[in-house]
Amino acid sequence: MDAGALEAFLRRDFGQVAEDFAVDRADAAGVTLRLKVAERHLRPGGTVSGPAMFGLADVAMYLAILSRIGPVALAVTTNCAIDFMRKPSAGRDLLAEARVLKLGRALAVGDVMLFSEGSPEPVARASLTYSIPPARG
Amino acid sequence: MDAGALEAFLRRDFGQVAEDFAVDRADAAGVTLRLKVAERHLRPGGTVSGPAMFGLADVAMYLAILSRIGPVALAVTTNCAIDFMRKPSAGRDLLAEARVLKLGRALAVGDVMLFSEGSPEPVARASLTYSIPPARG
Amino acid sequence: MDAGALEAFLRRDFGQVAEDFAVDRADAAGVTLRLKVAERHLRPGGTVSGPAMFGLADVAMYLAILSRIGPVALAVTTNCAIDFMRKPSAGRDLLAEARVLKLGRALAVGDVMLFSEGSPEPVARASLTYSIPPARG
Amino acid sequence: MDAGALEAFLRRDFGQVAEDFAVDRADAAGVTLRLKVAERHLRPGGTVSGPAMFGLADVAMYLAILSRIGPVALAVTTNCAIDFMRKPSAGRDLLAEARVLKLGRALAVGDVMLFSEGSPEPVARASLTYSIPPARG
Numbered sequence: 001m002d003a004g005a006l007e008a009f010l011r012r013d014f015g016q017v018a019e020d021f022a023v024d025r026a027d028a029a030g031v032t033l034r035l036k037v038a039e040r041h042l043r044p045g046g047t048v049s050g051p052a053m054f055g056l057a058d059v060a061m062y063l064a065i066l067s068r069i070g071p072v073a074l075a076v077t078t079n080c081a082i083d084f085m086r087k088p089s090a091g092r093d094l095l096a097e098a099r100v101l102k103l104g105r106a107l108a109v110g111d112v113m114l115f116s117e118g119s120p121e122p123v124a125r126a127s128l129t130y131s132i133p134p135a136r137g
Numbered sequence: 138m139d140a141g142a143l144e145a146f147l148r149r150d151f152g153q154v155a156e157d158f159a160v161d162r163a164d165a166a167g168v169t170l171r172l173k174v175a176e177r178h179l180r181p182g183g184t185v186s187g188p189a190m191f192g193l194a195d196v197a198m199y200l201a202i203l204s205r206i207g208p209v210a211l212a213v214t215t216n217c218a219i220d221f222m223r224k225p226s227a228g229r230d231l232l233a234e235a236r237v238l239k240l241g242r243a244l245a246v247g248d249v250m251l252f253s254e255g256s257p258e259p260v261a262r263a264s265l266t267y268s269i270p271p272a273r274g
Numbered sequence: 275m276d277a278g279a280l281e282a283f284l285r286r287d288f289g290q291v292a293e294d295f296a297v298d299r300a301d302a303a304g305v306t307l308r309l310k311v312a313e314r315h316l317r318p319g320g321t322v323s324g325p326a327m328f329g330l331a332d333v334a335m336y337l338a339i340l341s342r343i344g345p346v347a348l349a350v351t352t353n354c355a356i357d358f359m360r361k362p363s364a365g366r367d368l369l370a371e372a373r374v375l376k377l378g379r380a381l382a383v384g385d386v387m388l389f390s391e392g393s394p395e396p397v398a399r400a401s402l403t404y405s406i407p408p409a410r411g
Numbered sequence: 412m413d414a415g416a417l418e419a420f421l422r423r424d425f426g427q428v429a430e431d432f433a434v435d436r437a438d439a440a441g442v443t444l445r446l447k448v449a450e451r452h453l454r455p456g457g458t459v460s461g462p463a464m465f466g467l468a469d470v471a472m473y474l475a476i477l478s479r480i481g482p483v484a485l486a487v488t489t490n491c492a493i494d495f496m497r498k499p500s501a502g503r504d505l506l507a508e509a510r511v512l513k514l515g516r517a518l519a520v521g522d523v524m525l526f527s528e529g530s531p532e533p534v535a536r537a538s539l540t541y542s543i544p545p546a547r548g
């Protein structure tokens with residue numbers, strides 16, 4: 001699935017959340033997903049909230065897996081470890097660079113780096129595991 | 138800080154997010170925080186979303202730390218590891234039981250168990266680390 | 275499997291590592307595994323090393339799962355998140371209290387608390403996921 | 412600190428463990444640390460044990476931090492999340508590529524990828540946090 005197909009998938013299966021995101025890139029190396037930061041993603045003080053960063057990492061990995069195995073709507077997150085390292089820049093979108101490290105029959109594992117657009121230093125880092133449902137014949 | 142003081146703190150410092158939560162219990166053993174599950178917390182299919190569960194665990198631990206050290210508005214989450222184990226029950230609130238395992242000068246560590254109200258088996262488990270800012274003289 | 279059966283399993287399948295451990299307790303609530311701390315588990319300064327603590331948590335969870343599903347020698351660790359919170363006491367055994375939080379068809383999840391014998395405050399906390407191989411007919 | 416200085420540090424401060432390791436590379440991008448796999452690192456069946464992989468990741472990150480801040484013998488691991496993804500190849504050394512993602516005043520965060528020598532696909536992935544002691548005047 002390329003960037004366009006992933007965005008269409010998001011709109012169909014993630015309903016209103018889909019408009020938060022744009023797929024900037026989808027290729028063999030992984031997916032770059034953009035969080036179009038808006039008022040509803042912020043904590044008092046203007047920082048992007050933890051749940052918004054978690055959600056961005058989670059959806060980015062989900063799409064990175066789908067770009068490899070096709071539109072299987074059923075993979076579920078079983079585990080996430082996330083490090084929050086820097087305050088996101090105010091008034092900037094967040095970019096998530098996700099890559100798949102293992103794509104097994106039952107489990108997929110990958111990691112995600114989060115950046116404020118235009119800043120080279122990551123604001124957060126996450127690793128995620130997804131359970132892949134058995135293929136249905 | 139007791140349950141009432143923690144709720145007042147939430148309303149003052151967490152703005153509109155505060156109305157998602159209620160403090161069911163706050164004592165020496167920890168804090169039980171309720172997510173009043175509403176439409177905006179759900180994924181298609183009716184399950185509580187990952188970001189909503191992450192946010193519940195994060196706020197529950199935050200309050201468990203505050204209940205021990207008082208209203209220090211500046212502790213930040215540095216790390217979270219979360220396991221998603223079962224699908225939350227549809228139409229039920231989620232309860233987070235948070236306990237502080239270490240309260241050091243610079244770091245606080247704790248864990249949180251998430252339950253659908255009325256179900257004994259946890260839907261998720263999280264451990265979190267908070268950085269505590271140096272005391273300001 | 276009770277404490278004796280678990281120890282016999284350890285001796286058979288874990289070879290020379292088995293002598294590091296003793297099963298203090300195995301019941302419906304979980305397993306308590308003892309690391310008989312010796313010179314080879316220490317870092318300079320006399321602290322139990324990180325790998326020794328990791329290994330203790332890993333084996334404790336492994337046995338807690340086996341005590342529920344029987345001697346399946348094939349479950350493998352897929353993920354571990356561990357927080358090191360306090361220095362272990364010098365010259366004390368370490369005790370790991372492991373409990374299974376989810377026992378699914380493909381994955382088992384649990385957590386472990388590590389204590390220096392005689393101290394109420396945990397030195398470390400770990401959560402682990404094991405992959406369970408498909409049943410062989 | 413370059414590769415030679417890091418190895419000298421290991422020999423001085425890590426005693427007998429030091430001979431398990433060799434520093435293959437140390438530069439601005441990070442450190443590559445080699446585990447010279449021997450009988451004592453193996454589980455029955457010939458796989459490198461989980462504790463040996465954990466130890467390799469932990470020491471690699473430690474050295475990557477030291478290569479940036481100099482020989483501060485006191486940084487301690489506070490957190491590690493590790494994913495075990497593939498069985499290490501039998502009879503091959505393990506290589507750990509560690510990079511520092513954040514070097515703050517109090518905390519350092521980084522990640523490590525583990526490979527069997529000669530294989531492009533990672534056997535494990537870890538993220539680690541170290542606490543850095545306050546500078547002593």
